[in-house]
Amino acid sequence: MKSRNERHNKQNISYRLYLVSDEGVLGGRDFLKSLEAAILGGITVLQLRHKEGSSQAFYHRALKVKKLTEYYGVPLIINDRVDIALAVNAEGVHLGQQDLPVTVARRLLGPDKIIGASTATVQEAKEAEAEGADYIGVGALFPTATKNNTRSVSLERLRIIKNSLCIPVVGIGGLTKENIPSVLNTGVDGVAVVSAILAQEDIQQAAKDLTKIH
Amino acid sequence: MKSRNERHNKQNISYRLYLVSDEGVLGGRDFLKSLEAAILGGITVLQLRHKEGSSQAFYHRALKVKKLTEYYGVPLIINDRVDIALAVNAEGVHLGQQDLPVTVARRLLGPDKIIGASTATVQEAKEAEAEGADYIGVGALFPTATKNNTRSVSLERLRIIKNSLCIPVVGIGGLTKENIPSVLNTGVDGVAVVSAILAQEDIQQAAKDLTKIH
Numbered sequence: 001m002k003s004r005n006e007r008h009n010k011q012n013i014s015y016r017l018y019l020v021s022d023e024g025v026l027g028g029r030d031f032l033k034s035l036e037a038a039i040l041g042g043i044t045v046l047q048l049r050h051k052e053g054s055s056q057a058f059y060h061r062a063l064k065v066k067k068l069t070e071y072y073g074v075p076l077i078i079n080d081r082v083d084i085a086l087a088v089n090a091e092g093v094h095l096g097q098q099d100l101p102v103t104v105a106r107r108l109l110g111p112d113k114i115i116g117a118s119t120a121t122v123q124e125a126k127e128a129e130a131e132g133a134d135y136i137g138v139g140a141l142f143p144t145a146t147k148n149n150t151r152s153v154s155l156e157r158l159r160i161i162k163n164s165l166c167i168p169v170v171g172i173g174g175l176t177k178e179n180i181p182s183v184l185n186t187g188v189d190g191v192a193v194v195s196a197i198l199a200q201e202d203i204q205q206a207a208k209d210l211t212k213i214h
Numbered sequence: 215m216k217s218r219n220e221r222h223n224k225q226n227i228s229y230r231l232y233l234v235s236d237e238g239v240l241g242g243r244d245f246l247k248s249l250e251a252a253i254l255g256g257i258t259v260l261q262l263r264h265k266e267g268s269s270q271a272f273y274h275r276a277l278k279v280k281k282l283t284e285y286y287g288v289p290l291i292i293n294d295r296v297d298i299a300l301a302v303n304a305e306g307v308h309l310g311q312q313d314l315p316v317t318v319a320r321r322l323l324g325p326d327k328i329i330g331a332s333t334a335t336v337q338e339a340k341e342a343e344a345e346g347a348d349y350i351g352v353g354a355l356f357p358t359a360t361k362n363n364t365r366s367v368s369l370e371r372l373r374i375i376k377n378s379l380c381i382p383v384v385g386i387g388g389l390t391k392e393n394i395p396s397v398l399n400t401g402v403d404g405v406a407v408v409s410a411i412l413a414q415e416d417i418q419q420a421a422k423d424l425t426k427i428h
Contacts, residue, residue, distance in 0.1 A: 054313065055314050056312045056314060056315070057312070059318065082297035082301075083295060083297035083300075083314065083322060084314075086297075086322050087314060087318045098270045099269045100269050100273055100297065100301060104273065107301075108297060
């Protein structure tokens with residue numbers, strides 16, 4: 001966790017424990033309080049995903065989350081929507097293979113914003129890097145209930161992707177405290193989780209526990 | 215229809231016959247060819263609406279439509295998505311009450327892009343104007359099958375809204391060649407239609423017929 005007033009330099013961001021927010025796994029618990037608990041537990045990046053609902057609802061939610069991440073000095077990445085990222089001055093966007101192309105997002109966001117891209121093959125990963133992505137997410141490494149239509153990626157392929165790129169690589173998809181060691185063992189820069197933090201009874205402790213895995 | 219190379223000055227745009235695109239009413243006919251027929255028939259503004267599907271699909275469709283509108287010199291307005299509008303350099307965006315606020319869109323788009331807003335009351339209309347909208351759409355004036363959850367607006371209220379604002383006002387919602395005269399009779403600057411053009415057998419002729427109504 002960086003100090004409150006430290007500005008994010010995208011070169012210095014740690015992708016070690018990357019939380020993707022999903023309200024669906026919270027079981028009715030307060031969204032912002034849950035994110036705050038995860039931040040206090042030690043997540044290093046927060047991605048806000050909001051696939052359902054209006055642009056206005058996404059914007060208002062993103063504004064609130066930005067206040068929280070700003071306060072704690074955690075970089076905020078907006079899923080898919082470049083306009084929402086610009087509107088709330090988030091640190092960046094994360095683009096799936098069905099979102100805007102990386103090159104287009106870069107043109108709209110300028111050089112200083114973070115652009116992440118979801119990839120599942122060596123070729124996609126290399127393309128994302130060549131197009132100017134700052135990091136890539138690779139998965140799904142394990143079966144996951146929080147996202148549909150994912151492709152599966154083996155740990156061996158994850159290792160090859162990591163060794164093929166210069167930018168940070170984050171593993172994602174069905175990660176738990178049990179399988180995270182095998183993911184980190186491939187040499188990736190971090191792990192992205194949803195349920196392993198947000199579906200746990202003690203969110204802060206769950207995040208803290210994940211920071212201790214090496 | 216403006217000449218091919220004339221640049222759009224947003225002050226000079228005619229809202230007289232504003233087509234909102236909706237693939238659903240085309241009955242399987244080619245989307246771009248249908249829009250081209252509408253342009254040849256004399257529409258003065260084209261709004262691209264793409265509520266279903268991915269950001270990438272919207273982007274690629276918007277790129278193709280922009281080539282078409284650029285060729286014929288018709289201003290292109292993107293529904294909801296400020297990032298898509300920026301990505302394809304459309305002339306502007308149209309914002310519903312559930313989309314980004316007008317003030318936020320203006321900050322992202324700058325002073326030269328067109329921002330339209332959907333309104334259904336005098337208060338909403340005045341707010342949109344105060345926030346910097348360049349025009350407003352007012353409706354639904356008549357029952358419509360192409361959009362759900364619309365509020366109804368009487369022609370009398372439309373007239374009051376028109377008389378309360380300085381920016382152009384466009385009537386929308388269930389408009390047909392039969393009821394358009396009563397809408398124009400309120401003094402509004404134009405009519406926005408979907409089915410009255412795109413659901414007709416001869417799209418070009420249908421648009422042409424609507425340009426002749428006074």
